[in-house]
Amino acid sequence: MDAIARCVKSEHVCVTREDSFGTIFGRWQGSEPSLPAVGTGSHTDAIPLSGRFDGVLGVLGGIEAVASLRRVGFKPRRSIDVIMFNSEEPTRFGLSCSGSRAMAGALTAARLQTLKDSLSNHSFVEVVAAAGFGKLDEQALLDAARLSSDSYSAFVELHIEQGPRLEKAGLPIGVVTAIAAPAALTVDFYGDGGHAGALLMHDRHDAGLAAAELALAVEAAALATGVEDTVATAGLVTLQPGAVNSVPRHAHMELDIRDIDGPRRDAVVKKILGAAEEIAKRRGVRMETAFVNSDPPAISSPTVVEAITAAADTLGLAYMRMVSRAYHDTLFVAQVVPSAMVFIPCTGGFSHRPDEFAADADMEHGVSVLALSLAQLSMQ
Amino acid sequence: MDAIARCVKSEHVCVTREDSFGTIFGRWQGSEPSLPAVGTGSHTDAIPLSGRFDGVLGVLGGIEAVASLRRVGFKPRRSIDVIMFNSEEPTRFGLSCSGSRAMAGALTAARLQTLKDSLSNHSFVEVVAAAGFGKLDEQALLDAARLSSDSYSAFVELHIEQGPRLEKAGLPIGVVTAIAAPAALTVDFYGDGGHAGALLMHDRHDAGLAAAELALAVEAAALATGVEDTVATAGLVTLQPGAVNSVPRHAHMELDIRDIDGPRRDAVVKKILGAAEEIAKRRGVRMETAFVNSDPPAISSPTVVEAITAAADTLGLAYMRMVSRAYHDTLFVAQVVPSAMVFIPCTGGFSHRPDEFAADADMEHGVSVLALSLAQLSMQ
Numbered sequence: 001m002d003a004i005a006r007c008v009k010s011e012h013v014c015v016t017r018e019d020s021f022g023t024i025f026g027r028w029q030g031s032e033p034s035l036p037a038v039g040t041g042s043h044t045d046a047i048p049l050s051g052r053f054d055g056v057l058g059v060l061g062g063i064e065a066v067a068s069l070r071r072v073g074f075k076p077r078r079s080i081d082v083i084m085f086n087s088e089e090p091t092r093f094g095l096s097c098s099g100s101r102a103m104a105g106a107l108t109a110a111r112l113q114t115l116k117d118s119l120s121n122h123s124f125v126e127v128v129a130a131a132g133f134g135k136l137d138e139q140a141l142l143d144a145a146r147l148s149s150d151s152y153s154a155f156v157e158l159h160i161e162q163g164p165r166l167e168k169a170g171l172p173i174g175v176v177t178a179i180a181a182p183a184a185l186t187v188d189f190y191g192d193g194g195h196a197g198a199l200l201m202h203d204r205h206d207a208g209l210a211a212a213e214l215a216l217a218v219e220a221a222a223l224a225t226g227v228e229d230t231v232a233t234a235g236l237v238t239l240q241p242g243a244v245n246s247v248p249r250h251a252h253m254e255l256d257i258r259d260i261d262g263p264r265r266d267a268v269v270k271k272i273l274g275a276a277e278e279i280a281k282r283r284g285v286r287m288e289t290a291f292v293n294s295d296p297p298a299i300s301s302p303t304v305v306e307a308i309t310a311a312a313d314t315l316g317l318a319y320m321r322m323v324s325r326a327y328h329d330t331l332f333v334a335q336v337v338p339s340a341m342v343f344i345p346c347t348g349g350f351s352h353r354p355d356e357f358a359a360d361a362d363m364e365h366g367v368s369v370l371a372l373s374l375a376q377l378s379m380q
Numbered sequence: 381m382d383a384i385a386r387c388v389k390s391e392h393v394c395v396t397r398e399d400s401f402g403t404i405f406g407r408w409q410g411s412e413p414s415l416p417a418v419g420t421g422s423h424t425d426a427i428p429l430s431g432r433f434d435g436v437l438g439v440l441g442g443i444e445a446v447a448s449l450r451r452v453g454f455k456p457r458r459s460i461d462v463i464m465f466n467s468e469e470p471t472r473f474g475l476s477c478s479g480s481r482a483m484a485g486a487l488t489a490a491r492l493q494t495l496k497d498s499l500s501n502h503s504f505v506e507v508v509a510a511a512g513f514g515k516l517d518e519q520a521l522l523d524a525a526r527l528s529s530d531s532y533s534a535f536v537e538l539h540i541e542q543g544p545r546l547e548k549a550g551l552p553i554g555v556v557t558a559i560a561a562p563a564a565l566t567v568d569f570y571g572d573g574g575h576a577g578a579l580l581m582h583d584r585h586d587a588g589l590a591a592a593e594l595a596l597a598v599e600a601a602a603l604a605t606g607v608e609d610t611v612a613t614a615g616l617v618t619l620q621p622g623a624v625n626s627v628p629r630h631a632h633m634e635l636d637i638r639d640i641d642g643p644r645r646d647a648v649v650k651k652i653l654g655a656a657e658e659i660a661k662r663r664g665v666r667m668e669t670a671f672v673n674s675d676p677p678a679i680s681s682p683t684v685v686e687a688i689t690a691a692a693d694t695l696g697l698a699y700m701r702m703v704s705r706a707y708h709d710t711l712f713v714a715q716v717v718p719s720a721m722v723f724i725p726c727t728g729g730f731s732h733r734p735d736e737f738a739a740d741a742d743m744e745h746g747v748s749v750l751a752l753s754l755a756q757l758s759m760q
Contacts, residue, residue, distance in 0.1 A: 163578035196613035197706035198543035212592035233576035244634035254624035326577035
């Protein structure tokens with residue numbers, strides 16, 4: 001990262017546009033500025049206890065890719081933008097990719113109204129106003145953020161793989177041909193609670209044990225497809241009152257289910273919801289469920305994939321085509337702009353943890369492929 | 381509660397002694413003040429989302445019992461104290477009954493040194509100093525708090541039952557003959573964490589799923605004794621990083637296991653620890669466990685039980701002898717002072733939840749029995 005940081009420091013980076021959903025850094029004007037531009041970018045927000053490469057590489061790497069093209073005297077035909085999307089992670093507002101969703105027109109005012117800042121419990125509109133972006137209602141914010149269909153001709157996102165396949169294969173570059181379909185849902189179990197000493201076992205309606213059973217059912221449902229592309233996770237479980245001497249009366253769970261096959265993903269979700277219902281009934285606890293999101297997979301643009309593979313070939317860097325099981329801002333950008341992604345290896349495939357790591361050499365390879373892809377796409 | 385509150389408001393309540401482990405309200409001097417006194421009391425701290433009767437009844441009820449004896453012109457032989465024990469709940473310092481443990485000499489300086497304020501993360505000594513009790517080390521604090529063997533001749537605690545037996549039996553008074561032996565332990569599972577999309581199911585070492593399995597094993601171990609007196613609870617489970625899109629890398633659990641039979645309780649604890657080890661090994665997660673406390677049961681003093689039953693008889697109030705599965709400051713006071721407890725019904729047996737409730741009439745019965753028991757014990 002130091003290598004990129006040093007380069008970025010030496011460049012002039014200006015902000016072209018900044019709003020509540022993202023920031024566009026220094027549009028590099030092309031020789032035909034009226035043409036749809038070429039975009040690259042990612043995010044810089046993070047989950048708790050995360051690493052420092054997830055997303056950040058795609059923003060600083062995008063800035064460095066443009067800077068390197070400037071240094072070598074390249075003259076783009078189409079303008080080139082580097083975009084930083086806000087809130088790719090669901091940590092702050094409970095919804096992943098709120099920035100890229102909004103830009104792609106995949107976020108409704110009604111949904112935006114439901115988002116609360118997990119820090120302040122303020123609404124999105126209040127947070128936007130407090131951040132100095134003006135007092136606008138949800139629809140006005142979304143209208144201002146939405147990319148028109150002729151904003152960009154192509155979009156490329158550089159990212160660490162967040163999985164072990166490139167490292168295992170000993171390859172420096174991954175070309176993403178599809179992004180798995182993600183779904184997230186909340187499940188709340190409500191029991192009676194009670195004193196952990198006085199409430200006899202047979203009189204309990206323990207919301208925490210319902211959550212424990214469902215967490216295991218989530219794992220079982222993913223394993224039952226027999227396909228490694230299915231993953232399902234109970235990553236967030238909170239118990240109330242959360243005291244050692246009290247039977248849990250409320251368990252809040254947030255579940256994440258993904259597959260590159262949309263219908264197979266939906267079948268796993270259905271199985272999990274069925275299990276939740278059965279558990280709630282058997283344990284005598286009340287249940288509420290809601291979808292946080294349920295998005296279709298994204299298929300990469302053949303044109304953009306070709307630009308990336310051509311760039312890797314030109315640079316003599318071996319690559320593999322691969323599916324992204326993690327999702328990214330590109331999942332949404334791809335709904336309105338022909339898009340693809342460049343992956344680089346990360347140590348052990350680790351991500352979303354403090355020891356997430358990508359080597360300088362791998363980042364240089366990624367930024368080089370990105371730069372050359374952007375150059376080529378800007379000339380088309 | 382209003383009835384008691386009104387009475388208390390009309391009385392003069394002064395503080396005899398206040399330190400970091402508890403407060404003794406207005407010693408009512410007896411005609412033979414050199415004799416060991418009679419004590420009553422309870423606590424006023426609470427767990428999150430709790431009710432307003434657990435503990436509070438025994439403090440305000442104790443004050444009201446003394447006030448009522450004064451009003452009728454009773455003259456005690458032994459002095460009578462009302463005690464408010466600090467931190468009966470483990471919520472603030474992670475250890476239940478730190479006040480009564482200290483007074484009973486059942487808390488060591490070494491253990492006290494490990495306690496941290498869950499709010500500020502300060503040590504107990506630091507919190508004591510900040511509260512204005514002076515800069516004393518752990519041993520000095522404990523020495524000052526410890527009750528000598530001739531401090532009290534008898535102790536009676538009034539409390540809501542926190543269980544449904546009195547209500548079901550239609551009886552106004554419970555006389556506690558024993559308090560179940562409580563144990564609490566922490567279990568921490570450490571896995572690898574990772575991205576919920578990218579980390580394939582077979583590559584996971586999910587600390588959250590280990591916790592889910594153990595929570596269910598805790599329930600199974602309690603049920604397996606086949607005795608209703610065994611209860612075991614996973615009341616506190618926290619996952620890190622606790623994000624919907626991240627595999628849990630750390631699960632912290634606090635488990636509560638109780639039985640009126642000490643060895644049977646220990647066998648359940650052993651079974652749970654065995655299950656934790658098996659789960660950790662099978663799931664490839666690291667495990668750490670520690671005992672928070674493991675206390676013996678308390679057997680009530682026949683003399684004090686007799687004073688309570690005589691008081692109930694005198695007042696024409698039917699009672700049942702019963703075991704307390706919840707534990708109380710009396711569990712520790714009983715180690716140095718002949719003790720027993722008076723229970724009154726609470727609606728549905730609910731406790732440790734916001735709708736915990738005891739009727740005014742039941743509280744009046746409890747306070748009357750307490751007053752008459754104290755009067756009798758003060759004359760012995």
